[in-house]
Amino acid sequence: MGIKGFFFRPVVESMEGYVPGEQPQDRRYIKLNTNENPYPPSPRVLEALRRAVTDDLRLYPDPVATELRQKAAERYGVLPDQVIAGNGSDDLLSMLFRACVDPNGPGQVAYAVPTYVLYDTLATLQGVAPKTAPYAADFTFPAQALLAFEARLTIVCNPNSPSGTLTPVSTIERFARQSRGLVVVDEAYVDFARETALSLLATCPNVVVLRTFSKSFSLAGMRVGLGFGSADVIRELHKVKDSYNLDRLSLVAARAALDDYAWMEANVAKVRASREELTTELRNLGFDVLPSESNFLFAKSSQQSAADLYVKLKELGILVRYFPAAALRDGLRITVGTPEENHALISALRSLMKR
Numbered sequence: 484m485g486i487k488g489f490f491f492r493p494v495v496e497s498m499e500g501y502v503p504g505e506q507p508q509d510r511r512y513i514k515l516n517t518n519e520n521p522y523p524p525s526p527r528v529l530e531a532l533r534r535a536v537t538d539d540l541r542l543y544p545d546p547v548a549t550e551l552r553q554k555a556a557e558r559y560g561v562l563p564d565q566v567i568a569g570n571g572s573d574d575l576l577s578m579l580f581r582a583c584v585d586p587n588g589p590g591q592v593a594y595a596v597p598t599y600v601l602y603d604t605l606a607t608l609q610g611v612a613p614k615t616a617p618y619a620a621d622f623t624f625p626a627q628a629l630l631a632f633e634a635r636l637t638i639v640c641n642p643n644s645p646s647g648t649l650t651p652v653s654t655i656e657r658f659a660r661q662s663r664g665l666v667v668v669d670e671a672y673v674d675f676a677r678e679t680a681l682s683l684l685a686t687c688p689n690v691v692v693l694r695t696f697s698k699s700f701s702l703a704g705m706r707v708g709l710g711f712g713s714a715d716v717i718r719e720l721h722k723v724k725d726s727y728n729l730d731r732l733s734l735v736a737a738r739a740a741l742d743d744y745a746w747m748e749a750n751v752a753k754v755r756a757s758r759e760e761l762t763t764e765l766r767n768l769g770f771d772v773l774p775s776e777s778n779f780l781f782a783k784s785s786q787q788s789a790a791d792l793y794v795k796l797k798e799l800g801i802l803v804r805y806f807p808a809a810a811l812r813d814g815l816r817i818t819v820g821t822p823e824e825n826h827a828l829i830s831a832l833r834s835l836m837k838r
């Protein structure tokens with residue numbers, strides 16, 4: 484082909500590329516593999532979207548999402564200048580890496596592992612090897628090891644994926660006060676948890692909090708995320724974003740979703756109740772389940788290989804997430820579904836465990 488070494492940067496040629504969880508298009512599975520919400524988005528979101536499908540689609544969207552940022556600022560108790568909108572929070576992560584991580588500077592990025600694998604991909608793309616410190620076996624946050632890296636950007640996924648565990652906000656606060664760099668708290672799952680780091684924005688100018696509409700708001704298909712930080716930090720991030728990163732429909736959907744906050748909260752309450760039930764049932768089947776503050780569980784079986792269970796569940800029409808990485812390959816990450824989906828999972832596992 485002759486393109487090797489000529490068209491692309493070496494890091495791009497040699498990297499794998501991020502592999503998202505399976506999104507099969509061939510058949511309908513009970514889909515417990517990518518932490519989507521099992522309940523539909525608010526009817527008010529769907530109605531607002533229908534009304535927005537007009538000739539106005541010929542016009543560009545608001546490049547800085549003014550109305551959405553105003554609404555979010557009111558909802559979360561900050562100023563609009565402290566908010567940036569992203570095409571999913573993956574887009575916000577990408578902006579942060581582009582803005583902060585530089586192979587020629589002191590531009591290290593640090594985080595505790597195992598965690599969200601996209602961080603590795605984004606670091607590699609910037610030409611930087613991430614500095615990582617392992618979580619303890621019970622997923623206690625390795626604050627001292629991370630502080631020693633003196634990174635320009637430290638990411639704390641909280642609740643963490645794929646463990647589902649939560650680092651107390653008081654721990655993150657102490658960590659941020661001792662860090663010179665930015666501390667990004669990726670709160671993709673925080674609506675399912677008992678506390679958020681948003682309160683730190685008032686006292687820690689180096690904290691950035693990322694939220695997404697993909698999980699608690701049931702809008703993974705719309706691609707909307709929000710970033711919160713000091714006005715100075717948010718201004719710099721606006722410089723590196725794509726000009727029209729959210730389309731007109733996404734902006735409409737996100738605003739309507741914030742207007743029907745109670746809908747999200749009701750779905751979150753159902754998921755949390757199911758999470759506790761599912762934890763108990765998995766433990767009764769002999770699984771070791773980490774305490775989860777998210778909408779998924781990380782479960783290990785000492786009797787059966789996780790890789791095997793993943794394959795057999797898939798044959799039975801149930802998709803869960805299996806990570807082949809050494810630190811994770813003895814477990815499965817299971818999204819909490821509806822009560823019916825969870826029962827289907829439990830009966831499938833019961834039959835597989837007997838064999």
Ligand SMILES: *Cc1c(COP(=O)(O)O)cnc(C)c1O
Pocket residue numbers: 518570571572573574599640644669671694695696697703706707708
């Ligand atoms: C799902 C997820 C995101 C981002 O999701 P978007 O759909 O891009 O908003 C970010 N971080 C973590 C840890 C996630 O699980």
